[in-house]
Amino acid sequence: MNVTTSVNWQRPPVGIVRVEQSLSNELGLIYGKNFKLCIWGEDRFIEYDPESIIQDSINARTNKINIFNAEDILLSVGLDWDHDYFRKFYHIRKEFGVRVVTCCYDLIPVLYPQYCVGNVASLFENYFIEIADASNLILCISKNTQNDLLTLLNKTGSAIPPTHVFPLGDNVPKIEGDVISEEVKKIVADKFILYVSTIERRKNHDVLYKAYHILCEKGLNDLLPQLVFIGMKGWGVEETFKDIELDPLIAGSIVILNNVNDSELRLLYDASLFCVYPSLYEGWGLPVGEALALGKAVISSPKGSLPEVGGNLVSYADPWNPHEWADEILYLTTNECKRYSRQKSIKSKYKVKTWSNSAQSIAKIINSLLLKLD
Amino acid sequence: MQLSHTEPMQPINLESIRQKHRKRIFFHAFKITTGMNPCDSDYEHYRTYLESKNFTLKYLLEKIGSDNAIVQKNNHNVIQHLQEIKSKHSILVLSTYPIENPTHGGQLRVSNIVQSYRSKGHKVQVVGVLGSENYQAEHGFVNYPGANELSNVINNPFLMEDYAIGKLFAKNNNYYTELAKKIEIKPDIIEVEHPWLFEFAARYRKEYSNNSKIFYSSHNIEYKLKQQILSIYLDKISSETNSNLIRDVELHAILNADACICVSENDLQWIRNYTQKRIALAPNGVNDWQSDYVSRENAQKISLGFRYALYCASAHPPNMAGFFEMFGNGFGSMNPDQKLVIVGDAGWSIAGDQRVHQSAKLAEKVVVAGRVDQSTLAGLLDNSHCIILPITQGGGTNLKTAEALWSGKHIVATSIAFRGFEKYIGQNGVNIANTPEDFKKALRVAINADPLKLTNDEIESRRNVLWDVCLSSLQILIESTLD
Numbered sequence: 040m041n042v043t044t045s046v047n048w049q050r051p052p053v054g055i056v057r058v059e060q061s062l063s064n065e066l067g068l069i070y071g072k073n074f075k076l077c078i079w080g081e082d083r084f085i086e087y088d089p090e091s092i093i094q095d096s097i098n099a100r101t102n103k104i105n106i107f108n109a110e111d112i113l114l115s116v117g118l119d120w121d122h123d124y125f126r127k128f129y130h131i132r133k134e135f136g137v138r139v140v141t142c143c144y145d146l147i148p149v150l151y152p153q154y155c156v157g158n159v160a161s162l163f164e165n166y167f168i169e170i171a172d173a174s175n176l177i178l179c180i181s182k183n184t185q186n187d188l189l190t191l192l193n194k195t196g197s198a199i200p201p202t203h204v205f206p207l208g209d210n211v212p213k214i215e216g217d218v219i220s221e222e223v224k225k226i227v228a229d230k231f232i233l234y235v236s237t238i239e240r241r242k243n244h245d246v247l248y249k250a251y252h253i254l255c256e257k258g259l260n261d262l263l264p265q266l267v268f269i270g271m272k273g274w275g276v277e278e279t280f281k282d283i284e285l286d287p288l289i290a291g292s293i294v295i296l297n298n299v300n301d302s303e304l305r306l307l308y309d310a311s312l313f314c315v316y317p318s319l320y321e322g323w324g325l326p327v328g329e330a331l332a333l334g335k336a337v338i339s340s341p342k343g344s345l346p347e348v349g350g351n352l353v354s355y356a357d358p359w360n361p362h363e364w365a366d367e368i369l370y371l372t373t374n375e376c377k378r379y380s381r382q383k384s385i386k387s388k389y390k391v392k393t394w395s396n397s398a399q400s401i402a403k404i405i406n407s408l409l410l411k412l413d
Numbered sequence: 414m415q416l417s418h419t420e421p422m423q424p425i426n427l428e429s430i431r432q433k434h435r436k437r438i439f440f441h442a443f444k445i446t447t448g449m450n451p452c453d454s455d456y457e458h459y460r461t462y463l464e465s466k467n468f469t470l471k472y473l474l475e476k477i478g479s480d481n482a483i484v485q486k487n488n489h490n491v492i493q494h495l496q497e498i499k500s501k502h503s504i505l506v507l508s509t510y511p512i513e514n515p516t517h518g519g520q521l522r523v524s525n526i527v528q529s530y531r532s533k534g535h536k537v538q539v540v541g542v543l544g545s546e547n548y549q550a551e552h553g554f555v556n557y558p559g560a561n562e563l564s565n566v567i568n569n570p571f572l573m574e575d576y577a578i579g580k581l582f583a584k585n586n587n588y589y590t591e592l593a594k595k596i597e598i599k600p601d602i603i604e605v606e607h608p609w610l611f612e613f614a615a616r617y618r619k620e621y622s623n624n625s626k627i628f629y630s631s632h633n634i635e636y637k638l639k640q641q642i643l644s645i646y647l648d649k650i651s652s653e654t655n656s657n658l659i660r661d662v663e664l665h666a667i668l669n670a671d672a673c674i675c676v677s678e679n680d681l682q683w684i685r686n687y688t689q690k691r692i693a694l695a696p697n698g699v700n701d702w703q704s705d706y707v708s709r710e711n712a713q714k715i716s717l718g719f720r721y722a723l724y725c726a727s728a729h730p731p732n733m734a735g736f737f738e739m740f741g742n743g744f745g746s747m748n749p750d751q752k753l754v755i756v757g758d759a760g761w762s763i764a765g766d767q768r769v770h771q772s773a774k775l776a777e778k779v780v781v782a783g784r785v786d787q788s789t790l791a792g793l794l795d796n797s798h799c800i801i802l803p804i805t806q807g808g809g810t811n812l813k814t815a816e817a818l819w820s821g822k823h824i825v826a827t828s829i830a831f832r833g834f835e836k837y838i839g840q841n842g843v844n845i846a847n848t849p850e851d852f853k854k855a856l857r858v859a860i861n862a863d864p865l866k867l868t869n870d871e872i873e874s875r876r877n878v879l880w881d882v883c884l885s886s887l888q889i890l891i892e893s894t895l896d
Contacts, residue, residue, distance in 0.1 A: 126749075129748065129749045130749070133750075161770075161771065161773050164743045164773030164774070165773045165774055168743065168744075168745040168773055168774050169749075169774075171745065172745075172748040172749065191743070192745065193850060193854070194742065194743065194849075194850055194853075195742070195743035195744060195745035195746075195773070195774075195853060196744070196745045196746040196850065196852070196853020196854045196856060196857050197743075197745025197746075197857075198745070198748070198857070
């Protein structure tokens with residue numbers, strides 16, 4: 040498994056980095072000594088030993104240029120498009136007989152380049168076309184992503200390798216010993232609604248701000264719990280931040296926290312009234328799954344893969360319509376019975392997915408790939 | 414002094430002289446080629462044999478000329494006389510492009526038509542006006558008159574140069590005379606390629622050559638083609654106005670010609686709406702080619718050793734329009750071991766167009782060969798795995814389709830590219846795709862398929878794309894119109 044992304048990541052693992060790390064841990068347990076890690080060196084893949092300081096030591100000792108054998112599987116699920124090595128996958132497959140398995144998270148840069156930084160549409164189209172030729176199998180994190188990928192590959196006349204949808208783990212760990220900040224303690228002391236997500240334009244914090252403005256305009260300030268945004272600050276949200284900061288109507292109603300640890304995150308989920316997820320488009324929507332895994336009611340946007348996460352256990356509102364969000368938030372805030380009833384339904388019906396489940400799903404498809412090619 | 418008494422002169426029996434001299438030429442040729450002295454009975458046999466091999470007397474005369482200078486000298490008058498006898502008809506071909514070094518489809522077509530006429534023994538002269546300053550000067554052609562002069566005919570001559578040239582050389586006495594002076598023969602037939610010089614032809618016939626027949630040689634439905642091109646560059650009103658001018662000129666040619674020639678069944682049906690006179694269907698074709706080690710090596714250098722699909726196209730705007738229509742929005746048809754080689758001026762136009770960079774993976778797949786000589790083209794055709802014809806506009810029939818069919822390679826083409834070649838659709842190796850998604854998928858299938866192997870029957874059926882077969886109707890048209 041290629042773990043270049045994780046090895047090069049300096050911050051706490053989030054998103055794709057977390058996926059790569061979690062899967063490498065679980066697949067290591069499943070495959071034992073048949074599971075090895077590799078990273079991209081300057082011009083080739085080299086074996087990676089987390090315990091070793093000099094990563095090229097194995098190859099230096101054995102003078103091995105190529106670490107692959109003909110029946111190996113190379114699994115790569117990281118931020119591959121940010122590196123040159125994905126261009127080598129085709130040749131690794133062709134020259135060494137390696138089976139290549141890659142991962143598609145979403146096609147947002149292709150479908151919605153306006154939500155991304157820079158001119159990324161062409162870059163990502165190039166990437167997907169290239170890995171389609173290189174891959175024996177492409178993993179997808181949702182059926183929606185699978186459909187988007189197949190649509191692109193068909194439209195461009197690309198190779199259509201087999202694809203497989205696997206679930207992402209949505210269990211939020213409860214970690215003892217982490218420090219809970221005063222700010223978090225203050226938030227959990229009162230009622231609040233939680234939105235966990237990177238704070239960027241696509242995530243649509245703006246519609247929540249507008250919903251709150253609408254409700255405050257109607258004089259319903261006193262009914263409204265605090266709205267808490269948890270996430271790293273991204274791009275395209277400066278104007279929304281300015282509005283939140285300066286709008287006297289909603290003053291104090293919206294709180295933004297950029298950095299919380301796992302314990303704080305778990306505490307915030309547990310203590311929230313309910314969670315919201317108004318994103319304009321998603322490849323999966325992990326925070327929706329996390330909220331449901333903890334038995335919380337969720338109001339979500341129906342865009343992209345989001346309906347696959349919670350199905351009919353979640354209520355939906357149009358991400359382009361702040362009035363709908365205002366209505367849904369007010370309803371769930373003021374109808375305690377309905378809220379408890381939803382939570383009860385979620386707790387009994389929602390099947391929590393663990394990273395072990397994810398790894399098992401991938402292992403199953405990889406094993407069938409091995410059988411097919413034997 | 415008394416004059417010696419001579420025999421009274423007998424009337425000259427020209428026909429017997431012709432027969433006698435013709436026999437002498439044949440006997441001499443027989444001796445040179447076989448080394449034996451023929452007798453009278455050999456004459457008929459040898460004459461029939463030569464004709465069955467499609468050797469003309471002209472060929473024999475050339476052979477004699479190269480082998481025996483004394484015979485050539487002695488027979489000069491005989492040869493000249495026989496040439497005049499043998500030359501069936503005189504044909505004047507009017508064109509707005511030179512044909513001695515043909516590169517684009519129109520030039521290739523006219524060049525092959527002229528060769529076809531000459532091979533049948535007709536005397537042919539090609540005259541005209543160079544339709545662009547980019548054409549090289551050629552004997553019989555008046556130089557391109559220049560945009561300033563053309564703007565006296567039409568306000569904005571951009572993309573209307575041919576039309577303006579036609580009007581200028583018909584109506585302006587100086588230009589008319591300049592072109593008329595180029596004509597060295599007394600034509601039985603004036604064949605006008607495209608409708609542009611038809612008015613000149615009509616005026617010339619009226620003034621100098623009353624008995625000539627005028628053939629309108631149509632290459633496509635001009636006004637529709639022009640409308641498609643103009644709509645890319647001009648506003649709707651301008652493009653409609655100009656294409657109506659083209660239509661008028663085109664219909665004038667059809668209505669007033671003594672016979673028409675066209676390139677496809679579709680065009681024939683359209684022309685038939687306007688005239689009941691004879692129409693000959695003479696599709697575009699291709700000449701056979703042979704590649705050798707050198708030409709294949711040159712081709713290999715261009716393709717860099719990759720398996721490739723080949724696109725041969727001039728810089729005619731519809732060629733680029735079709736290319737980008739089919740390959741825009743991402744190009745995933747080829748794996749990293751495959752390339753798309755473009756031959757002809759279309760290559761540089763495509764490479765310089767920003768759209769090639771806007772479509773993912775397209776720029777890195779394109780290899781521009783540019784213009785190549787015939788030998789290298791033969792090598793590129795024979796080394797290719799597949800030939801593409803992403804033609805989405807334009808009328809007439811595509812010479813490159815004939816070339817693709819004769820190549821024996823996989824073909825991925827639109828229905829428009831196969832206009833005039835419909836009977837080949839469904840044949841082994843012919844893949845028709847009319848949408849970008851289908852075209853790209855079909856290309857992926859073709860480029861990854863095994864090399865195409867045609868059966869002998871399939872090869873034979875494609876012989877109809879060769880020029881000599883395609884143009885066989887022209888001789889019939891001449892005989893039926895003049896006889």
